[in-house]
Amino acid sequence: MAVLAAASGGALSAPAAAEGGVSTGGPAGQVEFPTHCLPPQEAGLPPADGPTTARITVDNPAPQVGDTVTVTYHVATTPAVNPAGTELPADALTPTGRVLLSGAQSGEVTVVGAKQNDPVQAGAALPAVTMTGTFTVTAPGQTALAPGAYTLHTSHPVDLDTTCTPAAEPSAVPVSARLSASELPTANLRSVFLAGASGKRGAKVKVTAAGFAPGAAVTVAGRAGAAETADRVTATADTGGVAVAELAVTDKATTAVVAYEGAAWTARQGSGPAAYAVIDAAPTASQRVVATVEAGVLAMTQTGEDITLGAVPYGDGGAAPGRIGTVTVTDARGGPAGWSLIGKVTDFTGPGGVRIPGASLSWTPRCVVVAGPSACAVGSAGVVGPEGAVLASTADAAVVGGTFTIDAGVTLEVPRYTPPGAYTAVLTLTLS
Incomplete structure (x- = not known):
């Protein structure tokens, strides 16, 4: 179970960023761009035009798709002045802004700063501010980050x-930072199991190959080191991706068995090798060895407790993004049954009892198989709501089990003119 929080604030959206810009000769990535600052009508001041000097940094310039990147937007100088008409006291300035994404990934990142400043004389320039926010990498390749609009909120008098x-x-908004994202590596989930680890020359061994494409022609072959032997048979994978064959091992050089689709075995596309010993016909004595595999349990753990969604501007409303804590599901039961992980969310409650319906929260699930024969099916992207939605699941099959890591990007659609403040709901995940 996790607690989610969203905030409604005052930030102005900005146009899409593009390559180009003016370097200031300052720290790496610091740029300067012309800015039009519009003071509040109540101040009775004219607009302020002049350069903004700013710098954008990221905590991870080389992420993988699916990673969360923290963005810092530092405004060093601004043409904006204290609009209060009197001295602005310490810690009365709250900044919000936008960072513009272009290239492999486009869009905007909302950034928010702490209420922290030294006193500012009436009519003097407002001080430097620092704002941070996060976004999820959704596409591989290079993404440029450029400074966008920012709002300086003063709370005195x-x-x-x-x-x-x-x-x-x-097209002229300067690029201040870049990151280069890579695809998430794809795991090889194929496996091969032998009913016996040895046999006389010419004997058949039952081979079960799992994790292949349904209906695929799967080759089961003997191996001697890195080379294949003459022992070979073909089987068709069933709807669960499992192929069962009986391989006659006639080549005494065979020391292992592999399974694969296509023309040849590879470490990424095949399974095995599984060790096998050919026993020459000779007087032998044998003993029956019995080993017991004990069934375990179906369990899950989750990292973190609270989920903080991004802020949205008051009046505009819109999407407040975030990500749930990673859930690890371990299925060590050993039976044929799969499992389902379902999430339900309550309404979001804010100041004065104002509510945002739980049905306004949607998610995009992701599931990665860490180990085991089961394939993990992610739930459909869409509304979570109080009725619940499937985050991930595995199907019933002859061979099941494994370890799985599951997470999801979440988005809360905040209605326009939702009163400012923090809105909290409870997301409950149930594994069965």
Whole structure:
């Protein structure tokens, strides 16, 4: 069970970022761009035009698809001035803004800063601010990050917003940082099991190959080191991707058995090798050896407790993104039954009892098989809601079990003009 929180604030969206920009000669990535700052009407001040000096950094410039990247937007200088008409006291300035993504991944990242500043004289320039936010990498390749609009909210003597927007065309907004994302590596989930580890020359051994494409022609062959022997048979994978064959081992050089689709075995596309010994016909004595495999349990663990969603601007509403803590499911029961992981979410409750329906929360699940023969099916992307939705599951099959890591990106659609404040709900995950 996890607690989710969303916030409604005041930020201005900005145009899409593009390559190009002006370096200031300062720290790496620091850029300068013309800005139009619109003071609040209550201040009676004219618009302020001038350069903004800013820098964007990321905590991971080389992520994998699916990773969460933290973005920091630092505004070093701004043409915006104190709109209060009197001295602005310490810790009365709250910044929010947008970081623009372009290239392999496009869109905007909402960033928010702490209420932290030194006193500012009436009419003096507002001080430097730092804002942070996160986003999930959804595409491989290079993504450029550029500074967008930012809003400087002052809370003395009344609440006032000064909004600063890049004055340049979108194609001229300077790029301050870049990251290069790589695809998530794909695991080989194929496996091969032998009914026996040895046999006389010419004897048949039952081979079960799992994890193949349903209906695929699977070759089961003997191996001697890195080379195949003459022992070979073909079987067709059933709807669960399992192929069963009886391999006659006639080549005394055979020391292992492999299974694969296509023309030849590879470490990424095949399964095995599983060790096998050919016993020459000779007087032997044998003993029956019995080993017992004990069944375990179906269990899950989850990292973290709370999920904090991104802030959305008051009045605009929109999507508040986030990600649930990673869930690890372990199925060591040894039976034929699969499992389902289902999530349900309550309504979000905020200041004064205002509610956002739980049906406003949607997710995009992801499941990775760490080990084991079962394939993991992710639930459909869409609404979670109080009625519940499937996060991930495995099907019933002859051979099941394994370890799985599951997570999901979540998005709360916040209605327009939802009162500012924190909204909290409870997301419950049930494994059965």
